Amino acid sequence: xxxxxxxxxxxxxxxxxxxxxxxxxxxxxxxxxxxxxxxxxxxxxxxxxxxxxxxxxxxxxxxxxxxxxxxxxxxxxxxxxxxxxxxxxxxxxxxxxxxxxxxxxxxxxxxxxxxxxxxx
Numbered sequence: 001x002x003x004x005x006x007x008x009x010x011x012x013x014x015x016x017x018x019x020x021x022x023x024x025x026x027x028x029x030x031x032x033x034x035x036x037x038x039x040x041x042x043x044x045x046x047x048x049x050x051x052x053x054x055x056x057x058x059x060x061x062x063x064x065x066x067x068x069x070x071x072x073x074x075x076x077x078x079x080x081x082x083x084x085x086x087x088x089x090x091x092x093x094x095x096x097x098x099x100x101x102x103x104x105x106x107x108x109x110x111x112x113x114x115x116x117x118x119x120x
Contacts (some may be wrong), residue, residue, distance in 0.1 A: 014075075074097060
């Protein structure tokens with residue numbers, strides 16, 4: 001696991017998709033911060049979906065006692081979300097490479113109607 005420093009001084013762990021999947025099985029929450037269109041095209045089942053533009057206003061919906069793993073398409077927007085949440089006291093990691101890396105790792109994701117997902 002790598003970490004990434006940011007202006008707030010919080011070190012954000014950078015997780016590979018396989019590590020994120022393992023931590024999810026152990027109780028961490030995957031937080032998808034992509035757009036509605038991206039989410040509908042393909043998402044990991046049972047993630048929490050809050051777009052990056054809504055994360056600040058909706059962070060109260062997240063349990064600060066449960067570790068979060070932020071994800072987006074490639075890792076940039078989720079890094080921004082992770083930094084914001086870390087500054088608010090959440091335990092949060094960023095999934096390095098985002099959904100592109102998840103797909104490349106051969107991990108499952110679906111469309112909103114349950115079919116095979118696509119990363120857009």
